Amino acid sequence: MSDPILQLKGVKTDIAQYHILHGVSFDVPRGGVTMLLGRNGAGKTTTLRTIMGLWKPHAGEILLDGAPINGLNPAQIARRGIGFVPEDMGIFSDLSVEENIRLAALSGQPVAERLDWIFGAFPALRTFWKSPAGTLSGGQKQMLSVARAVVEDRELYLIDEPSKGLAPAIVATLARALKDLKNRGATILMVEQNFSLARALGDHVAVMDDGRIVWTGAMAALSADTALQERLMGLKMEHS
Ligand SMILES: Nc1ncnc2c1ncn2[C@@H]1O[C@H](COP(=O)(O)OP(=O)(O)OP(=O)(O)O)[C@@H](O)[C@H]1O
Secondary structure (H helix, E strand, O other): OOOEEEEEEEEEEEEOOEEEEEEEEEEEEOOEEEEEEEOOOOOHHHHHHHHOOOOOOOEEEEEEOOEEOOOOOHHHHHHOOEEEEOOOOOOOOOOEHHHHHHHHOOOOOOOHHHHHHHHHHOHHHHHOOOOEHHHOOHHHHHHHHHHHHHOOOOOEEEEEOOOOOOOHHHHHHHHHHHHHHHHOOOEEEEEOOOHHHHHHHOOEEEEEEOOEEEEEEEHHHHHOOHHHHHHHHOOOOOOO
């Protein structure tokens, strides 16, 4: 694969006394969406948190644009150009939507064009601009979490299960926004258990099992091969 934006080489992460990642190696191609798939507990969230510097790997290397980022702290990694939408959304409930977004902008003031794009994708955030984030619905909180990551133009976004627990209409809104982000040239590495969403957005796939990568390839290849899906994940992709 030529010119990957991100490379993981033999990454091993322990959480307390537990060995969670046993040597994770894969490349994220520049441009498009790479889906990180696998059974519950396979290590997908731990992989995203390790890339972001929230867990420190005890072995291996993580390269962004060919330069090592393992060992940097999360703020330094964000400044290198990685945005993160965590599984728990990471928003400040007591602060307003506006304050949440301002805090996520490096200069404290979002670029007007970027804010217009966010309001176009998620009109509810304009409506509730002055409201405490804690009063938003679950779907609106997820929109705010995505908006916080995309308020800065970053070359890579890590997005952890954005559709979790959300109604289909909200998932469709998120899917449109993420597709638009991709069309603007961003690279996305995303964990997603909703296979119709994974298939609709994904270009490339890395499948994890028990703290290792067990398959990488094109989404089109995985999508066309139900036997492979069952072998890798014990699941059938939904056919919509
Ligand atoms: N803070 C923690 N303390 C102890 N064990 C943890 C912690 N976080 C994760 N683990 C364990 O690490 C393993 C991998 O978890 P991880 O959340 O990375 O998996 P996942 O593939 O994202 O799964 P899921 O889809 O269920 O979130 C699991 O066995 C989990 O129990």
